[in-house]
Structures are given as C-alpha cells and as structure tokens.
Amino acid sequence: MSEPILTLRSVATDIGRYHILHDVSFSVPRGEVTMLLGRNGAGKTTTLRTIMGLWRARTGQVLFADEDIAALPTAEISRRGIAYVPEDMGIFSDLTVGENLRLAAISGPMDKARLAWITAAFPPLKTFWDSAAGTLSGGQKQMLSVARAMIEERRLYLIDEPSKGLAPAIVTTLARALKDLKRAGATILLVEQNFALSRALGDGAVVMEDGRTVWSGRMADLAADAALQGRLLGMEGAA
Amino acid sequence: MSRAPEHAPTFTRPPLARRLEPWLPVLLIPALMLAGLVLIPQGSSWLTLTVSGLAMGMMIFTIASGMTLVFGLMDVINFGHGAFISFGAFVGATVLLALPGMAGAADMPANVAAVALAIAAAMAAAGGLGLGFERWIVRPVYGSHLKQILVTMGGLIVAEQLIHVIWGGEQIAVPRPETLKGAVTFAGAALEKYRLLAVAIGLVLFLGMRWLLRATRLGLIVRAGVENPEMVQALGYRIRRVFVLVFVAGSALAGLGGVMWALYQEVITAGMGNQIMVLVFIVVIIGGLGSVEGCFIGALLVGLLQNYVAFLEPKAALVSNIALMVAVLMWRPQGMIPVVKAK
Numbered sequence: 001m002s003e004p005i006l007t008l009r010s011v012a013t014d015i016g017r018y019h020i021l022h023d024v025s026f027s028v029p030r031g032e033v034t035m036l037l038g039r040n041g042a043g044k045t046t047t048l049r050t051i052m053g054l055w056r057a058r059t060g061q062v063l064f065a066d067e068d069i070a071a072l073p074t075a076e077i078s079r080r081g082i083a084y085v086p087e088d089m090g091i092f093s094d095l096t097v098g099e100n101l102r103l104a105a106i107s108g109p110m111d112k113a114r115l116a117w118i119t120a121a122f123p124p125l126k127t128f129w130d131s132a133a134g135t136l137s138g139g140q141k142q143m144l145s146v147a148r149a150m151i152e153e154r155r156l157y158l159i160d161e162p163s164k165g166l167a168p169a170i171v172t173t174l175a176r177a178l179k180d181l182k183r184a185g186a187t188i189l190l191v192e193q194n195f196a197l198s199r200a201l202g203d204g205a206v207v208m209e210d211g212r213t214v215w216s217g218r219m220a221d222l223a224a225d226a227a228l229q230g231r232l233l234g235m236e237g238a239a
Numbered sequence: 240m241s242r243a244p245e246h247a248p249t250f251t252r253p254p255l256a257r258r259l260e261p262w263l264p265v266l267l268i269p270a271l272m273l274a275g276l277v278l279i280p281q282g283s284s285w286l287t288l289t290v291s292g293l294a295m296g297m298m299i300f301t302i303a304s305g306m307t308l309v310f311g312l313m314d315v316i317n318f319g320h321g322a323f324i325s326f327g328a329f330v331g332a333t334v335l336l337a338l339p340g341m342a343g344a345a346d347m348p349a350n351v352a353a354v355a356l357a358i359a360a361a362m363a364a365a366g367g368l369g370l371g372f373e374r375w376i377v378r379p380v381y382g383s384h385l386k387q388i389l390v391t392m393g394g395l396i397v398a399e400q401l402i403h404v405i406w407g408g409e410q411i412a413v414p415r416p417e418t419l420k421g422a423v424t425f426a427g428a429a430l431e432k433y434r435l436l437a438v439a440i441g442l443v444l445f446l447g448m449r450w451l452l453r454a455t456r457l458g459l460i461v462r463a464g465v466e467n468p469e470m471v472q473a474l475g476y477r478i479r480r481v482f483v484l485v486f487v488a489g490s491a492l493a494g495l496g497g498v499m500w501a502l503y504q505e506v507i508t509a510g511m512g513n514q515i516m517v518l519v520f521i522v523v524i525i526g527g528l529g530s531v532e533g534c535f536i537g538a539l540l541v542g543l544l545q546n547y548v549a550f551l552e553p554k555a556a557l558v559s560n561i562a563l564m565v566a567v568l569m570w571r572p573q574g575m576i577p578v579v580k581a582k
Contacts, residue, residue, distance in 0.1 A: 054469060073477070075472045075475050075478070078473055078474060078475035079475045086473070092462070092470070094462055094465075095459065095463060102456075102459065103456070103463055104474055106474060148474075
C-alpha cells in the first residue's frame with residue numbers, strides 16, 4: 001500500500017445542533033481507489049462534504065498531502081487538487097453541457113485530448129453538447145457530473161454514489177470510466193452502495209456506522225468475508 | 240480510455256409547443272404592443288407612447304438588472320438599492336451642473352461628453368457606496384432575509400439623510416443638455432430625443448450583459464453561482480469575490496439608472512430611488528429571480544403597460560403594474576424566466 005494522500009484524524013462534524021460525525025479516522029493511499037461504505041445515514045456524504053469544507057469539522061484533522069485543510073475555504077481545498085462529485089450531481093441546469101465542462105476546467109481552456117477521452121467514455125455528452133444540462137436524463141446528468149470532475153487531472157477525486165438510481169447500462173458506462181480513471185493512476189475516494197461495483201473498483205475499503213469509522217482494510221478481504229459484510233453492512237445473505 | 244458500450248440516448252426531441260414554451264414571455268411584448276395599437280385610436284399616439292414605454296422600461300431594466308443578479312446570486316433582499324439610484328442621480332446631476340459650458344452648449348459632442356462624464360461619476364460613486372454597503376451592512380446578515388430587510392431599509396434611510404446633508408433638502412432641477420431637448424418627428428409622431436437615447440443605452444446594456452453572461456468565464460461563474468453557489472466553490476472559484484463584484488456592478492448600474500431617470504424627470508429628490516423601487520421590485524419578481532432576460536422582458540412590459548394605460552384610463556395607471564404582477568404570478572408563480580426558486 002502506497003503512502004496516504006489524504007488522512008482524517010478523529011474528525012467530528014456537527015450540522016446545526018446535530019452531531020453527525022463523532023470520530024472519523026482513515027487514510028486514502030495515493031493511486032488507489034478507496035471505497036467508503038456503510039448503511040444509509042452512516043455519515044459517508046457528511047465525510048466527503050467535511051473534506052471539501054462544505055461542512056466544517058468541529059474537531060480533528062483533515063490532512064491532504066500533509067497539509068491540514070480543515071479550516072480552508074472550499075475553493076482553496078478544490079484548488080489543492082481535489083475534485084468533487086456530489087450525491088445530487090450538482091450540475092448547472094441553465095448551462096449547456098459544454099459550458100458545464102468549460103467552467104470545470106479551472107486552469108484554462110479544456111485539453112482537447114482529455115476532452116476526446118471523456119466524450120469517448122460518455123458519448124451522450126458530445127451528442128447534447130449544446131443542450132441545457134437541465135434537459136438531460138438522470139444518467140446523462142450523472143455522466144456530466146463525473147466528466148466535470150475528470151476534465152482536468154486532479155490529485156484526488158471524491159465521488160458520492162455515482163450509481164444511485166441509474167439504469168444498469170448507465171452504471172456499466174460509469175464503471176468503465178471510473179476503471180479507466182483508476183488505470184490512469186488516479187486516487188479516488190468513492191462512496192457507493194452497490195457492493196458489486198465496490199468490489200470491482202475498490203482497492204481499499206472504509207466502513208462507517210453512526211458517524212464513526214468501524215472498519216478499514218483491503219477491499220478483497222471484505223469481499224471474501226461474508227460474515228464481515230453481514231455484520232458491517234447488513235447485507236442479507238452475506239452472513 | 241475505452242469506449243462506452245453503445246446505448247440509445249434517452250433524450251427525445253420535445254414537441255413544438257414545448258419548445259416554444261420558454262419563448263412565450265418574449266411574445267408578450269409584441270402582443271402588448273399589438274393590443275395597444277388596436278386600443279389606441281391614432282397610430283402616431285401609439286408610436287409616441289410605445290417609445291416612451293420602451294424608454295421607461297429600459298431605465299427600469301438598467302436599475303433592476305443588478306438587483307436581480309444580487310437577489311439570485313447572493314440571496315440578498317436589498318431594500319437599500321434605492322439609495323444607489325438617488326446617490327447616482329445626485330452625483331451625476333452635480334457633474335452636469337458643474338459643466339454648464341459642455342451641457343448647455345448646442346453642441347452634440349460636448350453634450351455627449353458631459354453626459355458621459357456624469358454617468359461615469361455616478362457609476363463610480365454608486366459602485367463605491369455599494370462596496371461599503373456590502374461590506375458593512377449586508378455581509379453581517381447573509382442568510383437571514385428578515386435581518387436583510389431591516390438592515391438594508393435602515394441603510395437606505397441613512398443614505399437618504401446623507402443626501403440631505405450633502406445636497407440639502409430641496410429638490411434639484413436637472414436640465415437636459417441642449418441637443419437632447421425636444422423631439423424628432425417620425426410617421427407623424429413626436430419622439431423625444433432623450434427617450435430614444437434611453438432606449439439605445441438600455442439596449443446596448445442588455446446586449447452587453449447578455450454577452451458578458453453567455454460568452455465569458457466570469458459570466459459562466461455568475462450564472463452557475465445563481466443556481467448553485469456551493470458547487471461553484473467546489474469547482475475552485477472564490478464565490479465571495481464574485482458576490483462583491485456583482486454587488487458593486489449592480490450598485491453602479493443603479494447609479495447609471497439614477498442619472499438616466501434624473502434626465503428623464505428633469506428633477507431629483509433624495510427619495511426618488513425609494514419611489515422607483517416599487518417598479519423595480521415588480522420587475523424583478525415578474526421576470527424571475529436571478530434572470531437578466533426575465534428582468535428585461537418584465538421591465539419593458541411594465542413601461543409599455545404604464546404608458547398605454549395612463550393614456551387610455553389615467554386612473555387605472557396606478558394599479559396597472561400590480562395587476563400585471565398578479566397576472567404573471569398566476570401564470571408562472573416563480574416569474575417568467577426563473578433561474579432560482581423563490582425560497
């Protein structure tokens with residue numbers, strides 16, 4: 001396992017009066033795909049939002065490349081090289097597909113080779129390049145959301161449930177794109193409820209429960225241990 | 240990267256009626272003009288009223304365009320916007336009155352230069368006031384509409400009193416430069432030169448704003464920020480700076496609108512901004528929060544309707560714009576072209 005690019009140490013986050021994260025600690029090794037797993041309400045989305053500075057950590061450290069980014073503004077965290085795909089996709093409906101991607105290319109004009117790579121992975125984006133993003137189907141919006149994160153090379157990708165509510169054909173397309181991103185050496189922290197997809201993509205895994213990290217290890221170990229899956233993830237028929 | 244498996248896109252071309260739906264608000268303008276043509280007996284009167292309505296609409300658009308962006312992008316209800324109108328009008332009038340040689344001579348280039356200087360000074364002063372307003376009055380109350388209403392109303396009162404302190408309590412006459420006085424005759428109708436200029440300035444401003452918002456990266460950030468400011472930050476843009484820039488630009492545009500309104504009415508008072516704000520709020524609401532295009536259409540509708548109704552039934556002119564707002568909101572409760580949902 002390579003050295004970590006991201007480390008969370010005893011992170012606690014409140015949303016209003018509610019304590020959502022209590023004690024979250026884990027590392028994301030450089031060049032690997034780490035799956036963040038857990039039941040609904042375990043705190044996975046809050047963890048990603050805390051890393052991005054969209055919710056503030058009350059205590060603890062968020063170390064990115066050895067720098068504590070917990071108190072930085074969201075834009076500064078992003079500029080350190082972290083891309084974020086939120087659970088609700090966060091696309092700009094009033095902007096066209098092309099404008100969404102142009103906006104995401106923060107360092108200047110889009111790289112043509114990288115754009116060709118992305119549109120080959122997600123052909124509908126090319127087809128509907130000049131259409132308002134709000135007119136796309138749910139799957140196409142998710143493709144756009146992931147493509148927007150990939151439009152420039154980043155040091156870390158935070159992706160929140162990309163397969164949620166999508167048709168199998170779209171999930172296959174997204175899975176292929178994420179595998180290609182992984183092959184290109186990207187570091188990804190991926191929240192995913194689809195265990196088959198998690199098993200196919202993940203190198204490491206972190207399991208959360210009630211705002212705490214309760215297990216971390218290799219994805220292969222979790223995938224091979226049905227009892228562990230049943231205990232940690234409540235997967236029927238696993239235990 | 241490997242190619243995706245081929246699957247048919249689920250997007251289908253919508254029917255014609257659905258595709259025309261977004262353009263319906265645009266059609267309201269020619270529809271209203273056509274209704275005016277039918278109801279107003281003389282063609283020359285209709286033409287005069289139409290140019291007057293368009294001029295009035297363009298001036299309201301100039302003032303309201305900045306406000307709708309501030310509303311949409313920053314979710315700030317700024318009742319103090321009227322202060323920028325009044326302040327811009329007084330600064331612009333001061334410059335014009337200080338240049339009697341340029342403004343009073345029957346010399347087009349000198350007149351245009353005098354008006355340009357007045358506009359530049361008004362925009363700079365209103366923009367500067369906006370910068371201070373955002374920093375000390377609005378910033379502490381981001382996220383709280385009730386506090387925004389109270390605090391910006393307070394700011395408006397303070398700004399109006401400051402105008403009294405600086406320029407006195409009396410109204411000030413602002414004569415138009417010589418070459419902008421009078422009218423030209425076209426198709427038997429008398430068209431005031433100044434109103435034609437106001438239409439031209441408003442049109443240039445609208446096209447300029449559309450270009451800025453559609454063709455530049457800053458415009459993309461503003462449009463995206465109106466819809467989802469959190470995601471714009473997550474992409475790496477410092478949205479706070481964009482907020483301030485838009486607030487200052489909106490204030491400067493209100494200053495420009497103040498000068499235009501001052502030359503339109505030829506008299507200014509400290510409370511003029513506050514009086515115009517009723518029309519500005521109607522335009523922002525019926526246009527759709529955050530929408531420059533909606534604001535433009537709404538402003539033209541308000542200007543045209545007010546002029547037509549004032550001619551046909553003067554007593555009804557007072558309620559015509561409220562009736563327009565009610566009708567539009569019954570048709571489209573979020574406004575004609577909503578960019579952000581009303582919260």
